[in-house]
Amino acid sequence: MTVSPFRLGIGLGRHAALLPTTLFALIPFIWMVSLSVKPPNEIFGSPFALIPQHWDAYENYSKALSTAPLARFMVNGAIVCFAILALQILFCAPCAYALAKLKFPGRNLLLALVLVGLLLPHQVLALPLFILCYKLGILNTYAALILPFIISPFGIFLFRQSFKSIPDDIVQAARLDGLSELAIVWRIMVPMALPATIAFSIFSVVAHWNDLFWPSIVIKSKDLMPPSLGAAAFRSVEAGSDFGPLMAGAVLIILPLLLAFVLAQRWFIEGLASSSLK
Template identity: 50%
Template structure:
């Protein structure tokens, strides 16, 4: 009996390690290349580890491009999108979860349908609208199309629906308005879901290349993926070391952020699935 349990655990662990290796290998290779010289990168022999750590690639990455500007743009865009997404998603989710009104099921069904529509379908109408408003090549062009998130509404709605209704009834008896209940009671209790949603949102928009390619042409407004594209095309050419160093700098904040918030991330996903 114990042998069977041990064997199953060993197989499961082996599969997990294999899957982790597949996922992490590209990141490890990127990190390894960022410390190698040009000659070492293009050697005919495969070397997983650099012969010596060459920090000059990182120095070149900052000297040959406005990498700090790209990172700043990414922070502004991601923070702006996340702020407005939460501002819109939480009240909508609270109403769908804890208020009874006509067409509530229909509206929630439309939210679920919205999850099936990829952004690429609406990209051209949004682009034309922003062009008419003369908002292209601005931070607004990078933020406005994403301020309403159906995924955020769904995730917050699931978390708030799992909360006891008596808690909100008691708050109403105490004289709190619906807005105050949503922000002072529901939002703190839904913080794990908010953390999970924040990770999804920031990672998605930090790594987004499709929309910045369409909405901006000014390199001073480029977020990190668009900035890396400028760096590759105009600055680095075939100088792979600095390019990989720049890629490591761009990816590092996302990895650190996830490691710091992984516990709340898992809690948020678990709570979000408790009640349909």
């Protein structure tokens, strides 16, 4: 099959535009990996070079694992992220189904409120949420890291868009078979919206794995710190920051997210595409 010169030119132009953007986005990550294998005297040395003259990879990574309980921080992050994700799907999927497939008074108003929730950054709600956690007595616990995020306007909107693309005939057939509305959600809608579920899962896990703002407010115990907050253990007020182990720790913290995205990227892209059809 021959490709016309016009389409070939469009393809080359698209790649020519995307390649510099991709490289620009990767520069911080490449720089971080470079610093994680350098000795201290080369980190701020001149001239700057990505490839170190002397490799300190073993020293930096071993220090990253020994200076702070990095494994504990990552376990905390996994507990918090997966608890948040499970509760978000538990609440968001039925809400999205109601907005997508059920007709009731005030549906459009509720959808508008969900869209307003998308516009509000979480930092705006930090003070009332902190007071709520204080009143409930859950500060410095896993609950303080989990409960404020169990309702996700983005999750409701993403699932709604995906459910809208599922034909109404399937829902009607399920009702004729005697399935309840909740059974339709969990046995039909969510399995059929698996790409959207995977896409939302990646968004949710990445957002809360990397969150530093909220954990720094509600968590004081080192045993409960998630990875982003635990990385601050490499910072010393008297001696400054130990950048080699700090960057090594950052690489180890980011690595699970990178692997998860590489393994799930096909479903991630498919989920975003299917959710934008309606």
